Amino acid sequence: MVQLFLEFLSNTGFALADYRHFIMILIGIIFIYLGIAKHYEPLLLVPIGFGILVGNIPVFKGLGLGIYEDNSVLHYLYMGVTSGVYPPLIFLGIGALTDFSTMLARPMLMLLGAAAQMGIFLTFLGALALGFAPNEAASIGIIGGADGPTAIFLTAKLAPHLIGPIAVAAYSYMALVPVIQPPIMKLLTSRKERLIRMEEPREVSKKEKIIFPIIGFLLCCFVAPAALPLLGMLFFGNLLKECVVAERLAQAARTSVLDTVTILLGLTVGASTQADVFLTPQSVGIFILGATAFGVATASGVIFAKIMNMFLKTKINPLLGAAGVSAVPDSARVVQMVGQAEDPNNFLLMHAMAPNISGVIGSAIGAGVLWSFIG
Amino acid sequence: MYGLENISAHNGWAISFVGVTIVFTGLTLLCLTIAQLHKILDIWENKDKYINNRNHKTLTSTPANAVPKPCMPVEELETIRQYKMIADRLEQPFSLPKLLDIAVKIGLERPHSTINTLLVKKIIISDGKGYFIWTS
Numbered sequence: 001m002v003q004l005f006l007e008f009l010s011n012t013g014f015a016l017a018d019y020r021h022f023i024m025i026l027i028g029i030i031f032i033y034l035g036i037a038k039h040y041e042p043l044l045l046v047p048i049g050f051g052i053l054v055g056n057i058p059v060f061k062g063l064g065l066g067i068y069e070d071n072s073v074l075h076y077l078y079m080g081v082t083s084g085v086y087p088p089l090i091f092l093g094i095g096a097l098t099d100f101s102t103m104l105a106r107p108m109l110m111l112l113g114a115a116a117q118m119g120i121f122l123t124f125l126g127a128l129a130l131g132f133a134p135n136e137a138a139s140i141g142i143i144g145g146a147d148g149p150t151a152i153f154l155t156a157k158l159a160p161h162l163i164g165p166i167a168v169a170a171y172s173y174m175a176l177v178p179v180i181q182p183p184i185m186k187l188l189t190s191r192k193e194r195l196i197r198m199e200e201p202r203e204v205s206k207k208e209k210i211i212f213p214i215i216g217f218l219l220c221c222f223v224a225p226a227a228l229p230l231l232g233m234l235f236f237g238n239l240l241k242e243c244v245v246a247e248r249l250a251q252a253a254r255t256s257v258l259d260t261v262t263i264l265l266g267l268t269v270g271a272s273t274q275a276d277v278f279l280t281p282q283s284v285g286i287f288i289l290g291a292t293a294f295g296v297a298t299a300s301g302v303i304f305a306k307i308m309n310m311f312l313k314t315k316i317n318p319l320l321g322a323a324g325v326s327a328v329p330d331s332a333r334v335v336q337m338v339g340q341a342e343d344p345n346n347f348l349l350m351h352a353m354a355p356n357i358s359g360v361i362g363s364a365i366g367a368g369v370l371w372s373f374i375g
Numbered sequence: 376m377y378g379l380e381n382i383s384a385h386n387g388w389a390i391s392f393v394g395v396t397i398v399f400t401g402l403t404l405l406c407l408t409i410a411q412l413h414k415i416l417d418i419w420e421n422k423d424k425y426i427n428n429r430n431h432k433t434l435t436s437t438p439a440n441a442v443p444k445p446c447m448p449v450e451e452l453e454t455i456r457q458y459k460m461i462a463d464r465l466e467q468p469f470s471l472p473k474l475l476d477i478a479v480k481i482g483l484e485r486p487h488s489t490i491n492t493l494l495v496k497k498i499i500i501s502d503g504k505g506y507f508i509w510t511s
Contacts, residue, residue: 103409104412104413107405107406107407107409107410108410110409111403113402114398114399114402114403115399117395121390121391122391124390124391125382125387125388128385128387129379129382131376131377131381134386134390137385137387202413205413211412211416212409212412215405215408219401219405220401223397223404224401358405362402365397365398366394366398369394369397
């Protein structure tokens with residue numbers, strides 16, 4: 001009986017744990033705290049945080065419990081991440097939630113979304129310079145797109161062993177957008193520029209909103225066919241929303257489908273961040289590059305807005321360039337916040353949504369391009 | 376390998392440049408298309424108005440001294456043709472009372488009304504010296 005008891009004890013988490021498990025459990029608890037107490041992206045950080053706890057419970061290998069064991073439940077749920085199924089489903093829900101009218105009213109602001117995607121490619125170069133292989137560098141670079149599903153989709157295709165640290169880095173920095181962006185925005189703009197007020201956008205007709213997802217999908221996927229899974233679902237979701245006749249499907253896409261996939265994605269990505277995979281010098285490099293990616297993307301968007309102003313009669317507020325970082329809608333809210341700090345009556349949120357949304361399209365195109373070059 | 380060597384070895388510069396170009400191209404094309412979309416929809420929804428405007432522009436683009444051809448019923452055109460024959464006999468410029476007199480003598484119907492119509496439609500115009508000329 002003593003032998004049995006000792007055998008049982010040797011299979012408990014207490015016996016199997018080492019210091020790295022406790023570090024990861026602490027990180028998981030911090031994520032949950034940030035999500036619940038600080039309201040930093042709770043829909044992402046709470047599932048990811050709890051997933052980190054799930055993935056770092058020390059278990060005996062071979063019992064089919066761990067996420068990397070073939071016959072485990074978590075492994076089957078994780079297949080939606082590794083096969084690239086979950087991110088397009090999330091884009092379906094995002095498309096069904098998104099109102100493209102601000103972008104349709106002022107299409108020129110889309111170029112700010114394009115400029116911000118330079119953060120992807122500059123970070124890609126930085127990762128190569130640090131010695132990462134091209135597939136890893138591309139997966140790290142896509143963090144600069146500030147789009148969680150896109151980052152997970154591309155990493156699953158190119159460097160699945162890095163999904164954990166890249167997803168955690170991407171979502172962490174998305175949650176920290178209100179901390180990362182404002183200093184860069186203030187550094188690159190003058191007070192006079194921050195005070196620029198935008199013209200009222202024109203009214204967008206229902207027909208435009210219905211035709212846009214069809215034209216947008218055809219145009220973007222003809223230019224970058226590798227972006228088909230993500231952009232196809234994004235524009236399909238938007239068409240369901242705008243056509244009105246399929247409101248039931250749009251409702252399902254933006255509620256039950258989106259919420260279910262978010263839960264499964266967050267939980268399994270968190271669970272994939274096991275200590276032996278996550279606590280490596282490589283992960284430190286990924287986190288540093290991820291922060292750089294966000295900073296470079298913000299700076300690229302703001303600088304491009306200033307360049308555009310050299311040629312425009314009616315100036316645009318260069319703060320809008322920061323909204324090209326496609327952390328929807330947080331970066332648009334940051335633009336509003338920084339603008340209002342200078343002029344409380346300057347309402348930039350609505351205008352910032354245009355580059356914000358085009359950034360989502362741009363990051364999906366960027367991911368498609370990297371996948372087609374390196375995949 | 377690290378640094379610029381690793382970038383060059385893996386074609387990093389080319390991939391980055393082409394990647395940025397493709398992203399910009401895609402979004403620029405989308406931007407240009409969207410910018411025209413509402414104009415195309417406006418033309419499509421109001422195509423009758425645009426066609427009528429185009430026809431009106433064609434009509435008003437005739438020379439300044441040209442008289443627009445009257446759109447009249449066939450009987451009216453026949454009456455005008457008869458008055459034209461009288462005007463030709465009188466030679467230009469002619470006296471309007473004389474034209475009226477001959478029209479009454481021949482027995483043409485409603486001579487006063489017809490001559491008034493010819494004046495309103497500028498088929499007969501004054502030469503500024505008390506006489507009138509028949510325009511083509």
